[in-house]
Amino acid sequence: MVRPTAIHAGATDRVAEFEDFVASRATRLLTTAYLLTHDHGRAEDLLQTSLAKLWLAWSRVDEPDAYVRKVMVTTYASWWRRKWRGEKPSDAVPETSASQPTRDPDMWSALARLPRGQRAVLVLRFYEDLTEAETARVLDCSVGTVKSQSAKGLAKLRIDAALVDEGRATR
Incomplete structure (x- = not known):
């Protein structure tokens, strides 16, 4: 017979592992x-939804x-397929955040103009630094x-006007 304290201790370890994972990767994710x-x-x-789904599968996931x-x-793709695209703000509110990439706003804007599939591949390959095989698996x-x-x-990206004008297009 398994004692209740042993079950509780295992659950506590599981929670701690998940919290450590989130704390160490939240900014990058x-x-x-x-x-x-x-x-x-x-x-x-998107991140909150993804982490909630990860938590539900945490005990059986080998590579979190x-x-x-x-x-x-996949969650982002399912959101995109829905007819309703979300709320549209009526006034532009300037928002700054440490988590938003600000190194090269023209590059991020050019990336945003790409089709979703190409954007996903480039983000995973060059920002997340995944191999082609890892990207294909994801x-x-x-x-x-x-x-x-x-x-x-x-x-x-090489022919994007914002990047070509400044001579910063990728090679």
Whole structure:
């Protein structure tokens, strides 16, 4: 017979492991969510939803980093497929956040203009620094699809007016 204290201790360890995971990766995951959604509020919602789904599967997940990235991409895709695209603010409110990428706003704007699939591939490949195989696994597609979407996305960035005007297009 299993004693109740042993069950409670295991649950406490599980909670602590999850909290450590979230604490160590929250900023990077929020930035990844922002790069996918290009909206700070939706990025926070996406991350929160993804972490909730991760928590439900925590005891059976071997690679939580890969799992949460896949959940983020698939959740974002399901949100995009819905007819309602979310609230549209009537007035622009300046919002600054430490989690929003600010290193090169023109690059982030150019990235936002890419189709969702190309944007997801480029974010996972070059921001998250995943290999082609890891990106394919997260997106549930072939390595060839990752390569072609990456090439098409980079080609569009090379000719993006905001980047070409300043001579900063990628090579």
